Amino acid sequence: MQRRILTKTAAILAGQIRQSLLQNVPRTTAFKIAISSYSSSSTAKTVPFTADTYSSKVQRDSRYKTLEQSDLDYFHCILPETSIITDKDDLDFFNEDWMRKYKGQSQLVLKPKTTQQVSQILKYCNDHKLAVVPQGGNTGLVGGSNPVFDEVIISLSSMNQIRSFDETSGILKVDAGVILETADQFLAEKGYIFPLDLGAKGSCHIGGNVACNAGGLRLLRYGSLHGSVLGLEAVLPDGTVYDSMHSLRKDNTGYDLKQLFIGSEGTLGIITGVSVLCPARPQASNVAFLAVKDYETVTKVFNECKKELSEILSAFEFMDLKSQILTQQHLGLDQHPIESGQYPFYVLIETSGSNKEHDDEKLETFLGGAMENGLVEDGIIAQDESQIQSLWSWRESIPESSTMNGGVYKYDVSIPLADLYGLVEACNAKLEDAGLVDFTDSSKPVVSAIGYGHIGDGNLHLNVCVREYSQAIESVLEPFVYQWIQQKRGSISAEHGLGFQKKNYIGYSKNEQEIAMIKSIKNHFDPQAIMNPYKYV
Amino acid sequence: MQRRILTKTAAILAGQIRQSLLQNVPRTTAFKIAISSYSSSSTAKTVPFTADTYSSKVQRDSRYKTLEQSDLDYFHCILPETSIITDKDDLDFFNEDWMRKYKGQSQLVLKPKTTQQVSQILKYCNDHKLAVVPQGGNTGLVGGSNPVFDEVIISLSSMNQIRSFDETSGILKVDAGVILETADQFLAEKGYIFPLDLGAKGSCHIGGNVACNAGGLRLLRYGSLHGSVLGLEAVLPDGTVYDSMHSLRKDNTGYDLKQLFIGSEGTLGIITGVSVLCPARPQASNVAFLAVKDYETVTKVFNECKKELSEILSAFEFMDLKSQILTQQHLGLDQHPIESGQYPFYVLIETSGSNKEHDDEKLETFLGGAMENGLVEDGIIAQDESQIQSLWSWRESIPESSTMNGGVYKYDVSIPLADLYGLVEACNAKLEDAGLVDFTDSSKPVVSAIGYGHIGDGNLHLNVCVREYSQAIESVLEPFVYQWIQQKRGSISAEHGLGFQKKNYIGYSKNEQEIAMIKSIKNHFDPQAIMNPYKYV
Incomplete structure (x- = not known):
C-alpha cells in the first residue's frame, strides 16, 4: 500500500x-499471536440499567420530582411536536451510551431548536426540581451524557447551524449541536481547519466537545480548547442566558468565566453556542x-x-x-x-x-x-x-476494534512519560494474577489490556478489552488503576472527563482543597443541583 | 546595519x-517631520496621589481598617526585618507606577519569602479588614499593582526561586516572583523557550504575567496563558493555600479553576507559584x-x-x-x-x-x-x-519612547482587523478639533496619538504621547476611545487588564449578565473584598 x-x-x-x-x-x-484464532462475539445483547448495575453505589435522589403529565403539557406548550420524544423505543438511543455500558430510564427527550427554548426548559426544570442531562452526540466514554435514573434528556441535536465565519480572522461561530466533521468540512472549503480532531468526529457535537474539553489528535499542534475557544453562549440552570460569544483573540476585561464551562460536563449549564479560533489549514x-x-x-x-x-x-x-x-x-x-x-x-x-x-x-x-x-x-x-x-x-x-470481543473498560489517563506504558503492563499482570485474562481463550472474560494514545500529550488510552462486563473484572481494575496513577502523580482523566464512571475517584487526582472549591463553584451556579446529577463531583 | x-x-x-x-x-x-525639532522634556517631576487626581471618582472605603502599630507588631512576629518596608523613601518605589501616572499612599510593604508567609499575611488582613494590593514587577499599565489609598502592598519579589524543570516534558515550575527574562535565560540553556515574551521582561514577574494574562509578542505562535499554564499555587483571601501545581498537559478532573486566576489581577487571591508548559526553543x-x-x-x-x-x-x-x-x-x-x-x-x-x-x-x-x-x-x-x-x-x-516628552495615555485594545488603525486616526482628529495636539509645537499638551501592536492578535496599542497629564486631555479621550471600540465590538483591554484605569469602563466590552457573574465570583472568593480594591470591576 x-x-x-x-x-x-x-x-x-x-x-x-x-x-x-x-x-x-x-x-x-x-x-x-495468530490472528485467526480470535472469536468475534456479538455485542447485540441488552444493556442493563445503570441503576441496577451500580445499585450499591448510587440511589435516586428524592429531592428531584418525578415527571408528570403537567410537565409534559408545559413542554408541549413551548416546543413543537417533533422536539419531544416519549416513545419507548426511540428513547433507548438517548438512554444508552455507545459502549453499551450505561443505560438510563428517562421517559422524556427534549430537542430544543433555539437558545430561548433551552432557557425556557431549564427555567421550568429548575423551578420544579426536575433533574436534567444535557446530551450532544452521545459519544462520551464515561457515561456523562446518559441519565442514571429518570432525568430529562435535553439533546442539542436540533441546534445545528453554523452561525458565522470570518475569513480574515478564522473565527467560527456555531450552534452547540453542529457535528465536528461538518464544521471541519465547512472550514476546509475556506482554507481553515478546526483545531480539534478525534475519532468520533462524524457524530460528536462541538458543544459536547467543549463541555468535555476534548483533547484529541491535534492538541499537540493547536493546543487545548482553553486556548482556542474565544467565546461561549450557555444557558444557566435558572434559565439565564450567558451570552459571551466574543470573537477577540485577546480580551482581558474581567474573569474569563467561559473557561469554567470548558470541561464542566453539563453540570453548570448548557452550552448552546461556541466561538472558536481556527488555524489556516x-x-x-x-x-x-x-x-x-x-x-x-x-x-x-x-x-x-x-x-x-x-x-x-x-x-x-x-x-x-x-x-x-x-x-x-x-x-x-x-x-x-x-x-x-x-x-x-x-x-x-x-x-x-x-x-x-x-x-x-x-x-x-x-x-x-x-x-x-x-x-x-x-x-x-x-x-x-x-x-x-x-x-x-x-x-x-x-x-472500535477494542470492543469487538464484547466490550471494553476504557481508562483515559495522563501519566508522566517515562512511566506511561507501565500502567498497561501492571494491569495485564494484575488480571493474569486473578486468572481473568487470555488473548485467545474465549472462556476467560478478559482479552487483554491494550495501550495506545497521544504520547505528545502524556495521554495514555488504556483499554481493557473484555468478552463480557462483570463486577469481578471491575473490582480487579478499580481502584487499582486510579491508585497506580496517583502514585505517579498523573490524572485519572486526561480528556474523557469524570462523568458517572469516575465521579468517586476524583480524589486520586485532586486534593481536598481543590475538590472543596469545585463543589463550592457547582453550588454557586446550580444551587438546586438539577444539572447532570450523580456525576462529576 | x-x-x-x-x-x-x-x-x-x-x-x-x-x-x-x-x-x-x-x-x-x-x-x-524633522526629528531635530523635538523637545525632550524631563519626566522627573513629582507624581500626584491617585486619590487627589481622581478625587471625584473614588473615595476611600471606610470598611477597611487603617494600619495600626498592633498590625505592624504582628507582621514583625511572622516576617524577618528585611521583609518589612516602612521607610517613606523606600515606599515610593512600590506606591508609584512606572509611567508615573498613579501613586498610592501605602505605609507598608511586605515581602514574604514563602507561600506560608503569604498565607499568614492574608489571613491576618482578612480577619482585620486590612485591604491589600499584590505587586509583582510593578510594570503594569493600568495602575493595577499600586495602591489607590493606604492598602498594604504585598510584593512577591522575594519569592524568586525556580522550583523545578522537567527536560523531557518542558514543564517549568517557578515561584511567582521569578523575573520573566531570568526564566527564559534558564530555559535557553536547556533548549526551551518561555511561551511569553514582552518588552518589560527584564522586570516583570511570571506571577504578575499570569495574574494579568499577559499576551505579548509570542502569543501568535504559542497561544495564550490560558493554554500554556498547567498549574497554579495561590493563596486565597482567607489564607487558604490553593495548591494546584499540576504538571499534566491534559487533566479533565473537575472545573479548571486555575483559569479564574489567570487575568484576575490580584482580586481573587495571590498567585505564589506557576507551572507552565514551555516549547522547544x-x-x-x-x-x-x-x-x-x-x-x-x-x-x-x-x-x-x-x-x-x-x-x-x-x-x-x-x-x-x-x-x-x-x-x-x-x-x-x-x-x-x-x-x-x-x-x-x-x-x-x-x-x-x-x-x-x-x-x-x-x-x-x-x-x-x-x-x-x-x-x-x-x-x-x-x-x-x-x-x-x-x-x-x-x-x-x-x-519607553512614547513617554519621552512627558507622559503617555496608554490604551491596549482589541479591534477587528479592518478597523484597527481607525482608532488612532479618530483620536488624532478628536485631539486636533480640541486644539490640544501638535507633534512639534511644545506649547500644545499632546504630541500625538501613535499606533503599533500585534496585528496577528488584532491587538492595537494606542499611545497618546503627551507633554503633561491633564484632565482636559483625559476628558477628550475618555469615554470617546471606549465608545469607539464598543461600536466596533472590540475589547477595551486586550492584554493590559482593567486595573484602576478601566474599572468603570468594563461595560463597553462586557454585557450586564457577564458583569453580574464576574461580580458574583469576586464576592464568592473574597467576601470581605480585601483584595486589590477600587479596581477591576
Whole structure:
C-alpha cells in the first residue's frame, strides 16, 4: 500500500544506514499471536440499567420530582411536536451510551431548536426540581451524557447551524449541536481547519466537545480548547442566558468565566453556542508509520521528533502490538502497514506545514537518522492523501476494534512519560494474577489490556478489552488503576472527563482543597443541583 | 546595519521584481517631520496621589481598617526585618507606577519569602479588614499593582526561586516572583523557550504575567496563558493555600479553576507559584522589517504571511511612522533600519523554526512575492542574532519612547482587523478639533496619538504621547476611545487588564449578565473584598 521509505532514505543518507535495517527484522516472538484464532462475539445483547448495575453505589435522589403529565403539557406548550420524544423505543438511543455500558430510564427527550427554548426548559426544570442531562452526540466514554435514573434528556441535536465565519480572522461561530466533521468540512472549503480532531468526529457535537474539553489528535499542534475557544453562549440552570460569544483573540476585561464551562460536563449549564479560533489549514501534510522495539525507545523517538520536526509536528501517536492485531482483525485486512514482521510498538507521526518539499525533507531526514541510530526498526511514509487516511485508520479504528470481543473498560489517563506504558503492563499482570485474562481463550472474560494514545500529550488510552462486563473484572481494575496513577502523580482523566464512571475517584487526582472549591463553584451556579446529577463531583 | 534583501531576492526571483522597487521610494510627504525639532522634556517631576487626581471618582472605603502599630507588631512576629518596608523613601518605589501616572499612599510593604508567609499575611488582613494590593514587577499599565489609598502592598519579589524543570516534558515550575527574562535565560540553556515574551521582561514577574494574562509578542505562535499554564499555587483571601501545581498537559478532573486566576489581577487571591508548559526553543530564527504604504496593505501583508509562512510565523508586529520617529530620537540613532525614506507603516515579521535554510527560503520567497505584488515598498532581513535584536529594538523601545516628552495615555485594545488603525486616526482628529495636539509645537499638551501592536492578535496599542497629564486631555479621550471600540465590538483591554484605569469602563466590552457573574465570583472568593480594591470591576 505505502511505499517503503528505506530505499529513498538510503539514497539520501548515501549508505549511512546500516545494511541490517534494510532486511526484515525477525518477529518478536513474545507477540507472535495468530490472528485467526480470535472469536468475534456479538455485542447485540441488552444493556442493563445503570441503576441496577451500580445499585450499591448510587440511589435516586428524592429531592428531584418525578415527571408528570403537567410537565409534559408545559413542554408541549413551548416546543413543537417533533422536539419531544416519549416513545419507548426511540428513547433507548438517548438512554444508552455507545459502549453499551450505561443505560438510563428517562421517559422524556427534549430537542430544543433555539437558545430561548433551552432557557425556557431549564427555567421550568429548575423551578420544579426536575433533574436534567444535557446530551450532544452521545459519544462520551464515561457515561456523562446518559441519565442514571429518570432525568430529562435535553439533546442539542436540533441546534445545528453554523452561525458565522470570518475569513480574515478564522473565527467560527456555531450552534452547540453542529457535528465536528461538518464544521471541519465547512472550514476546509475556506482554507481553515478546526483545531480539534478525534475519532468520533462524524457524530460528536462541538458543544459536547467543549463541555468535555476534548483533547484529541491535534492538541499537540493547536493546543487545548482553553486556548482556542474565544467565546461561549450557555444557558444557566435558572434559565439565564450567558451570552459571551466574543470573537477577540485577546480580551482581558474581567474573569474569563467561559473557561469554567470548558470541561464542566453539563453540570453548570448548557452550552448552546461556541466561538472558536481556527488555524489556516496546512497546505502540506504527511504521515509516517514506524515500528519500534520497546516503550523506552518510543519516548526517545518522541524527543528526537520534537527537536527535529518541531513546528511541523502535528501528531505523535503510539500503539502497542495487541491494539494493532485487534485492529487488523476488525478491519478485515490481510496486511499491516509494516509488513516486515510484528513489533512491540508502533508510532504514527503526522506533519503539517506550508511547504511539502521542506516538510518531506525534514521527515525523511528525521527517519533516516532515527533508523541509523537504531531508534526505529522499520517504517513507511505515505505517498498521497489516501495513504495518509489509510495509515490514520490503523490508529483511529482502535477504539472500535477494542470492543469487538464484547466490550471494553476504557481508562483515559495522563501519566508522566517515562512511566506511561507501565500502567498497561501492571494491569495485564494484575488480571493474569486473578486468572481473568487470555488473548485467545474465549472462556476467560478478559482479552487483554491494550495501550495506545497521544504520547505528545502524556495521554495514555488504556483499554481493557473484555468478552463480557462483570463486577469481578471491575473490582480487579478499580481502584487499582486510579491508585497506580496517583502514585505517579498523573490524572485519572486526561480528556474523557469524570462523568458517572469516575465521579468517586476524583480524589486520586485532586486534593481536598481543590475538590472543596469545585463543589463550592457547582453550588454557586446550580444551587438546586438539577444539572447532570450523580456525576462529576 | 542590516543587509538589504533586494539584491538577494532579486537574484532568487531572476528579475521578476519590478525595477522600480529597487529604487528609493519618495518620502511620504505627509509624514515628513524633522526629528531635530523635538523637545525632550524631563519626566522627573513629582507624581500626584491617585486619590487627589481622581478625587471625584473614588473615595476611600471606610470598611477597611487603617494600619495600626498592633498590625505592624504582628507582621514583625511572622516576617524577618528585611521583609518589612516602612521607610517613606523606600515606599515610593512600590506606591508609584512606572509611567508615573498613579501613586498610592501605602505605609507598608511586605515581602514574604514563602507561600506560608503569604498565607499568614492574608489571613491576618482578612480577619482585620486590612485591604491589600499584590505587586509583582510593578510594570503594569493600568495602575493595577499600586495602591489607590493606604492598602498594604504585598510584593512577591522575594519569592524568586525556580522550583523545578522537567527536560523531557518542558514543564517549568517557578515561584511567582521569578523575573520573566531570568526564566527564559534558564530555559535557553536547556533548549526551551518561555511561551511569553514582552518588552518589560527584564522586570516583570511570571506571577504578575499570569495574574494579568499577559499576551505579548509570542502569543501568535504559542497561544495564550490560558493554554500554556498547567498549574497554579495561590493563596486565597482567607489564607487558604490553593495548591494546584499540576504538571499534566491534559487533566479533565473537575472545573479548571486555575483559569479564574489567570487575568484576575490580584482580586481573587495571590498567585505564589506557576507551572507552565514551555516549547522547544526554535533552532532557527529570523526577522524581516518592511515598509508599507498604508494600513489596508498592512492587513494584506498579514494575510499573505499567514498563508505562506504559516507554522514558522512567530510574530507579526506593525508600527506607524510617528512611533518610529519617536523611537529613533529616543535611541539616539542616525539611521532607521529602512534607509530609503519614511513610510506610513512598518512591519516586523519574525520566523522561528527548526531548519534555518528552509525558513530563510520561505521568508525570502514571501518577501520577493510581496514586493513583486506591490504589497511592500522596501524591506530588510536580519543576517545574524545581533541584527535580529537590533530590529526588535525598534519595536520594543516604542513604549519607553512614547513617554519621552512627558507622559503617555496608554490604551491596549482589541479591534477587528479592518478597523484597527481607525482608532488612532479618530483620536488624532478628536485631539486636533480640541486644539490640544501638535507633534512639534511644545506649547500644545499632546504630541500625538501613535499606533503599533500585534496585528496577528488584532491587538492595537494606542499611545497618546503627551507633554503633561491633564484632565482636559483625559476628558477628550475618555469615554470617546471606549465608545469607539464598543461600536466596533472590540475589547477595551486586550492584554493590559482593567486595573484602576478601566474599572468603570468594563461595560463597553462586557454585557450586564457577564458583569453580574464576574461580580458574583469576586464576592464568592473574597467576601470581605480585601483584595486589590477600587479596581477591576
